[in-house]
Amino acid sequence: MMKKILFIVLIPVVVWAKSPITVTETDHQIIYYAFNHEFDKGHDLVEEMIERHSESPKYYFLKLIINTFEIQAEAEDYEFEKRREFRNLKNKELIEYTENIIENFKDIERTNENTFYMANLYGYLGRMYGETRSYVSALSNVKEGKGMLEDLVEENPQFYDAYLLLGMFEYYADRLGGLTKFIAGILGFSGNRDTGMKYMKLAYQNGSLLKPIAEFILGETYLFQESNSFTALKYFERL
Numbered sequence: 644m645m646k647k648i649l650f651i652v653l654i655p656v657v658v659w660a661k662s663p664i665t666v667t668e669t670d671h672q673i674i675y676y677a678f679n680h681e682f683d684k685g686h687d688l689v690e691e692m693i694e695r696h697s698e699s700p701k702y703y704f705l706k707l708i709i710n711t712f713e714i715q716a717e718a719e720d721y722e723f724e725k726r727r728e729f730r731n732l733k734n735k736e737l738i739e740y741t742e743n744i745i746e747n748f749k750d751i752e753r754t755n756e757n758t759f760y761m762a763n764l765y766g767y768l769g770r771m772y773g774e775t776r777s778y779v780s781a782l783s784n785v786k787e788g789k790g791m792l793e794d795l796v797e798e799n800p801q802f803y804d805a806y807l808l809l810g811m812f813e814y815y816a817d818r819l820g821g822l823t824k825f826i827a828g829i830l831g832f833s834g835n836r837d838t839g840m841k842y843m844k845l846a847y848q849n850g851s852l853l854k855p856i857a858e859f860i861l862g863e864t865y866l867f868q869e870s871n872s873f874t875a876l877k878y879f880e881r882l
Contacts, residue, residue, distance in 0.1 A: 663755055663756075663799050663801065663802050664755070664756045664759055664802075664804065664851065664852065665756065666851045666852045669688065669692065670701075670705065670852055671852075672688065673685055673688055673689050673692075673702075673705045673708075673709065674705070674708060674852075674855055674856070675855075676688065676709065677708050677709045677711075677712040677713075678712065678855060678859075678882070680712065680713075680716050682709060682712070682713045682716075685709040686706070686709060689702050689705055689706045689709060690706075692705075693706065698751075699756075699757070699760070700744060700748045700751065700757060700760040700761055700764060701756070701760050703744045703760075703764070704760045704763050704764055704767070707737065707740075707741065707764075707767055708856070710737060711737075714730065714733045714737075717729070717733075718730055730774065731774075731775060734771050734774045734775050735775065737771050738768065738771045738772065738775070741764060741767055741768045741771065742768065744764055745761070745764050745765065745768065748761060748764075755795060755798075755799065755802070758791050758794070758795055759792070759795060759802070759804065759805055761788075761791065762787075762788040762789075762791035762792045762795070762805070762808065763788065763808055764788075765784045765785070765787045765788030765791070766784070766785060766788035766789075766808045766811070766812070768784045769781045769782065769783075769784035769785035769788065770785075772784060773785075778822065778823050778826050779826055779830075782823070782826055782827050782830050782832050783830065785812060785816075785832070786830060786831075786832050788808065788812075789808075789809065789812045789832075792805045792808055792809045792812075793809065796809065801849075803845055803846055803848075803849035803850045803851070804846060804850045804851055804852050804853045805846075806842040806843070806845040806846040806850075807842070807843060807846035807847075807850065807853050807856065807857045807860065809842045810838075810839045810840065810841070810842030810843035810844075810845070810846065811839065811843065811860065812834060812839070813834040813835050813836070813838045813839030813842060814834060814836055814838075814839025814840060814843065814864065814868075815834065815839070816832055816833055816834025816839075817833075817834040817835055817836040817839065818834075818836065818868065819834075840864075843857055843860060843861055843864070844857075844861065847861055855882065858878050858881060858882055859878075859882065861875075861878045862875045862876075862878035862879045862882070863875070865878065
């Protein structure tokens with residue numbers, strides 16, 4: 644039942660907040676298309692923006708958001724025992740795609756905006772490696788993205804969109820166990836659950852671009868990690 648709550652229609656009402664990054668109504672529309680499962684519209688729009696702004700990693704990152712929701716939706720059409728095989732195949736494709744993006748932009752000028760999107764690409768790549776259980780690659784990429792975001796918020800504490808991924812790093816690093824916790828320790832990677840929750844809520848309350856993503860992540864975190872369906876439902880209802 645709770646899974647079905649995620650498949651709802653978002654109304655594209657843009658709440659403009661002061662942000663150190665440039666966020667347009669088009670950017671919001673791309674995210675809304677992803678949430679609403681209007682994937683063809685989302686891909687058409689994001690590809691148009693990639694063509695216009697090919698020198699920026701921004702719209703490549705937003706394309707990955709569409710891809711993620713699209714894969715989740717497509718997986719629902721498979722029998723339960725075949726979903727993991729399907730996701731593994733798609734995750735490997737996304738890993739290759741994301742690595743190519745990072746390689747293409749590795750020498751880009753590190754403005755605050757470029758650094759923000761590059762950090763999110765590293766974080767996304769880490770998540771994909773984690774899904775395929777390649778834990779060393781996962782944690783190495785996560786650590787790279789985390790360091791970049793920490794530098795951003797140290798310089799500009801009001802960079803609220805940067806707190807979403809930082810919060811996810813902190814929260815889920817604290818929840819690691821077994822082999823992944825051991826590898827994380829070797830790599831010098833650690834986290835704090837309370838700090839993670841605080842950061843994710845900062846992104847939700849004040850984020851300019853990733854507010855709906857933060858809302859979604861908080862709902863999932865409360866539902867699946869905290870076993871708090873009451874609080875999770877509040878976030879999903881707002882969506």
